[in-house]
Amino acid sequence: MFPNDFILFLQIILVLFITPGTPRIVIITYSMNYGVKKCIWTALGDVSANIIQATLVIFFIGSFLSDNPAILNSLKWLGIFYLTYLAYDIYYSKPSNISSKNINEKSFFSFFKDGFLVAGTSPKAWMFFPFIFPQFINFNENYIIQFLILITTYIILDFISLIAYASLANKLILLIKTNPKIINTISACVILIIAIIIAFTQKF
Numbered sequence: 001m002f003p004n005d006f007i008l009f010l011q012i013i014l015v016l017f018i019t020p021g022t023p024r025i026v027i028i029t030y031s032m033n034y035g036v037k038k039c040i041w042t043a044l045g046d047v048s049a050n051i052i053q054a055t056l057v058i059f060f061i062g063s064f065l066s067d068n069p070a071i072l073n074s075l076k077w078l079g080i081f082y083l084t085y086l087a088y089d090i091y092y093s094k095p096s097n098i099s100s101k102n103i104n105e106k107s108f109f110s111f112f113k114d115g116f117l118v119a120g121t122s123p124k125a126w127m128f129f130p131f132i133f134p135q136f137i138n139f140n141e142n143y144i145i146q147f148l149i150l151i152t153t154y155i156i157l158d159f160i161s162l163i164a165y166a167s168l169a170n171k172l173i174l175l176i177k178t179n180p181k182i183i184n185t186i187s188a189c190v191i192l193i194i195a196i197i198i199a200f201t202q203k204f
Contacts, residue, residue, distance in 0.1 A: 045115025
């Protein structure tokens with residue numbers, strides 16, 4: 001009942017998590033502006049979206065999405081619009097004073113929502129689970145147990161990597177405390193570039 005080639009699966013997702021995609025750019029920015037503890041909620045939003053995506057595409061709508069590229073295309077543009085809004089929000093957010101204990105006001109739900117929507121509107125994630133997970137599941141055995149092992153491993157490592165990014169970013173802010181606005185500008189530009197790349201390269 002153990003997944004096929006589990007070590008290979010670990011290697012694939014570790015490379016995926018090390019690569020600084022959009023969720024990690026958001027985590028880095030939020031860590032520098034609000035602190036690592038607040039980023040836990042963003043990471044929880046991200047992995048919550050992943051659990052829902054994995055469950056839906058594996059057990060319910062995986063083949064439907066593959067047969068209806070228009071839906072994936074709509075999801076792509078929703079993600080692009082949200083990334084554009086997020087870039088705007090990050091750029092104009094007021095960086096926290098590193099020497100002060102006053103943290104910018106932003107609700108826990110808002111952190112969770114941002115993590116959830118960034119991951120939840122990603123067509124890349126919607127396609128990752130139906131294309132990658134089945135390669136490591138033996139459907140002649142108890143595939144539900146195998147799926148639970150894969151998704152639990154994925155979620156734990158994803159969460160750890162997000163918090164690791166947040167912790168590293170929080171330490172690096174000491175190096176740029178003379179101009180804290182620069183990280184917002186860089187992050188906003190990176191997110192906009194990612195949105196543009198998605199718009200022109202992802203075809204369904």
